Amino acid sequence: MIKLTADDIFDGRRFLGPDRVVVLDEDGTVSAVVPYSWAGDDVQRVEGILCPGFVNTHCHLELSHMRGTIPEGTGLPRFLTTVMEQRQPSTLEILEQAMADAAAAMRQEGIVAVGDICNTTASIPLKINSSLYWHSFVECMGFTDASAPQRLEHALTVWAKFKGYQLPGSLVPHAPYSVSATLFRLIAGMENNTPLCIHNQETAAENELYLHKTGPFLDFYRHFNIAAEGFQPTGQSSLQSFLPYFSDAANLLLVHNTYTTATDIRFAESAAPQVHWCLCPNANLYIEGTLPDVPALLQSGASITLGTDSLASNHQLSIWAEVQTIRGRFPDIPLETMLQWATLNGATALGIDGTYGSLEKGKRPGLVQIVNNSATFFTI
Ligand SMILES: [Zn+2]
Structure with missing residues (x-):
């Protein structure tokens, strides 16, 4: 299990505040988002905002x-x-x-x-x-x-x-x-x-x-x-x-x-x-x-x-x-x-909201860290 908290967590719909922990399997699948007091030990603190991976709906590679x-x-x-x-x-x-x-x-x-x-x-x-x-x-x-x-x-x-x-x-x-x-x-x-x-x-x-x-x-x-x-x-x-x-x-x-x-x-x-x-x-x-x-x-x-x-x-x-x-x-x-x-x-x-777009149980959306006004892929 990987447990992450941040200054704020955006779950795909709203900001949850600083008192939340995202719990992920080793492969990045979301297991739960829980209050900090439920999360137990080994919670890793991340600077800035944690957010699901971005979806670019229009590109010409x-x-x-x-x-x-x-x-x-x-x-x-x-x-x-x-x-x-x-x-x-x-x-x-x-x-x-x-x-x-x-x-x-x-x-x-x-x-x-x-x-x-x-x-x-x-x-x-x-x-x-x-x-x-x-x-x-x-x-x-x-x-x-x-x-x-x-x-x-x-x-x-x-x-x-x-x-x-x-x-x-x-x-x-x-x-x-x-x-x-x-x-x-x-x-x-x-x-x-x-x-x-x-x-x-x-x-x-x-x-x-x-x-x-x-x-x-x-x-x-x-x-x-x-x-x-x-x-x-x-x-x-x-x-x-x-x-x-x-x-x-x-x-x-x-x-x-x-x-x-x-x-x-x-x-x-x-x-x-x-x-x-x-x-x-x-x-x-x-x-x-x-x-x-x-x-x-x-x-x-x-x-x-x-x-x-x-x-x-x-x-x-x-x-x-x-x-x-x-x-x-x-x-x-x-x-x-x-x-x-x-x-x-x-x-x-894109019809992929079963996997991407939000921090919900069973999805594997990837994570973005937003800090100092820049966004980067967060490797767990
Ligand atoms: Zn175009």
């Missing part, structure tokens, strides 16, 4: 070699253009080393589970041997309706490679501006495909496309010779246009939500009750220079999670750094609330 290659503040359409044109690594070794370094850094700062977007199979070798839990979101895109069956087929082929190594995964739509109506329907119709995620309202241009079929995405399609003639604007925001496809989805993760309004949030909470809202504030500042309406999400009682996005749009992959950014901009939000986003809510969104 396979873009790790692009750190620092894209200037900040370009806006999403130009950012995407650069990623698509420069994502090919000069050698496979460079990519593999960058992914290994990024995964090790995530582990070091307390991340134990990751929802990772995959366009290729490049991350499979790392994931097979990793101490982190990975859910691979194999992404599907295709804005031209006629190409939908082939695009789905391609993504299924990529996903099959992950399945071949028993790696957890699902097949997901990339974004409203890159998925046609037919492709949305095909993905929504797939069975045993959970959790789902989608990049949502990361730029104002996405709403403009759906409302009026104007704006920067038309230039983006022209640049890449993508036929947009078949796209019909809906006269509604992008979220209100695509969400009805997923009204039955268990666990749908909406990522970014930078231009999501209070009306969109109300719409989503009634149209798709299992929705989670993933915030990646440092990436939003990097690409668009703005942040989502976090107070509106909080007021609606929405389930919020945190993600880092990739090293193409962030200076580090650190959930604690994302917490710091939100704290700086919204100082009234209690740390307790944000730590639940970083732990239990993320685990629930």
